[in-house]
Each structure stands twice: as structure tokens, then as C-alpha cells.
Amino acid sequence: MPLVSMRQLLDEAAKGAYGVGAFNVNNMEQIQAIMEAARETKSPAIVQASRGARSYSQDRFLYHLMLAATELYPEIPTVLHLDHGNSVETCKSAIAMGFTSVMMDGSLMPDGKTPSTFEYNVKATREVVETAHSKGITVEGEIGCLGGIEDGHGAGLDGLSHLTDPEQAVEFVRETGVDALAIAIGTSHGAYKFTSKPTGETLKMDRLLEIHRRLPNTHLVMHGSSSVPKDLQDIINQYGGKLKPTWGVPIEEIQLGIKNGVRKINVDTDNRLAITGAIRKVFWEKPEEFDPRSYLKPARDAMKKVVAQRMTQFGQAGHAGDYAPISLEAMAKRYQQHLTA
Ligand code: 13P
16 A cells, blocks of 8 residues: 555544654664664554754665555555655645655754744645645644754753743644644753652643644644653663663553544654664674674664554554555645645
């Protein structure tokens, strides 16, 4: 099956009351890990690439690897999503390349660092929605700013300084017609999210519940949602790494989100940790090895294990075969007829 629209996956997830993990990739092994985990757990898959990933992979390598994924895993509904598009142009270039979903992150200016105004965000996002929907492509927007920096994108804020205002969120969805909405509730990108297990003071789940109450039909997106498990940290440190003690987003909080409108959960750091731990272990235990496969294979296996676990925890496992893909052309018609305001 060809790459499918993210809107379809999220609509199905809403019907089934589950969430779908969106996992970041830069290379072949990471794509393989996600697709293998999806096959093992019978899950729909969202593969996402940031601007940094697109430049690392020269874009076309990534796109053709994704085509290979659709050939080799025809039973898995698979989305290729742009993570944190910084401008209308970046989103348009992803659409031209063949991405089936884009995020227009207008919460920051095109430098990817400076918090923007509400008016700028609405204007840029609406422009992307018009272009994308005419081609059946999904759009995720963001209101409020996340903490941290990812692939050079992010204001370096702490997670609490620009939380999403629920009233603005309602206006933003109405004005832009986005398919999915990323919200800021205290999470940040990267390994260092919380200095102790998060409480209601640092991870604002009450804010999420309030946004869902006001926007019950909008697919919500949780960014910065790696759980940063202690066992993955320990493997890295056991084999010569130097991670400082840190906490991520507990799985039970994500599951509470899924019960309250969260349909897409972004996870990158947990996979980075799994890969790095597996490679460090081989380097430590077998310093005589120099065949890249001797460490890339365990790295790929370690990422697959994390992804399969998340797919099960988010509830998407078992749902790959629930529906036939809707073509992008048909999605475009649906938008024309009734999906957009
Ligand atoms: P983590 O750093 O928590 O994995 O977040 C990834 C993310 O939100 C990508 O947009």
C-alpha cells in the first residue's frame, strides 16, 4: 500500500480510542526498526523526519527508503510526516517530495528559535493547510511552545514558560483548519525533561484535559514524550557513557492523555538512548570488532524493542488491518466537501 495520510490514521485511532506513536528517523536502520516493530505488533506506523533528518539523509534517500518500507511491509498503513516544519516553504518542499503529512510549527519564527505571535502562527499555518489539503495531505499545527531544542529547532525554553492557552487553542483550530494540534503542557525535547518524577506542577495534564474538554473533536499531539527509562540510561552509563540523572514522561501520563484526545505521541529520545546503549555495549565488550553490522544490528534490535513496547502501550497494536487506505486524491475531495471549515 502507498504512504497514507496521517488524518486517516488519527481518525481511526479516535474511533478505537487509542494513540499512535510517531517515531523520528534519520537512516535506514531506524526505519527498519519501526517497520519490524509495526509488523510484529500489527500496528499502523507514523515515521517522522525533522529538518535535520532531511538534510542528514539528503531528503531523497529518506524518501526512497520509505518507498522501500511500503513495498516490504504492504500490510502496514504507513505515514511519512514532517516534524517541526519551520516555514511555509519547508512544508511545501516536504509535500513536493512525497510526505503525506506535515507539521507547520508556527509557534516559533522561521529561525526555529524565537517565539512568534498568534497572528503569525495562524497565517502561516492556514497557508500550509490550504496547500496541503488540496493534495490530501495532513497538517499538524502547534500552539504554545515546547521546551528544549531538537535538531537545532526549539527556543531552548523550559517546558513551562509558554504553555498552551486553551482559549487560544480553540481559536487557532477554528482559524486554521488543522487536522492535529500539538500542545505545550510542560514537556521538552531531549533526555533532560524533568529533574525528578514529574508531578502536576511540572507536567500539566490538567491543562491537556481542559483543552480536550474545549476541543473534543481535535486530535491532540504530545511532543517530547519519551519516557527516558532508567534501564536505557543505565546501559549507556554502564558502558562508559555519561548521562546525568533525568526523568521523562511516565507511560501512565501518556495513557491518561490518550483517554483524553491524544492521538499522536512523539518519541525520539528513547530510541536514541536504545541505539546508543546497544552500540556502546558492543564497543565495550568486543573492542576487536570493526564490522559496522556487528553494532548496527544490535542497535536496530534495541530500537525495535522500544518501538514495539510503545506501540503496545499506546494501544495501536493489533489495528494495522482495521481499515483500507483512503487515497490522497480521495482525501483531497473529502477536505473540499466537508473536512475544512
Ligand atoms: P523526545 O525528545 O521526548 O523523544 O521528543 C521527540 C519529539 O517530540 C519530536 O518532535
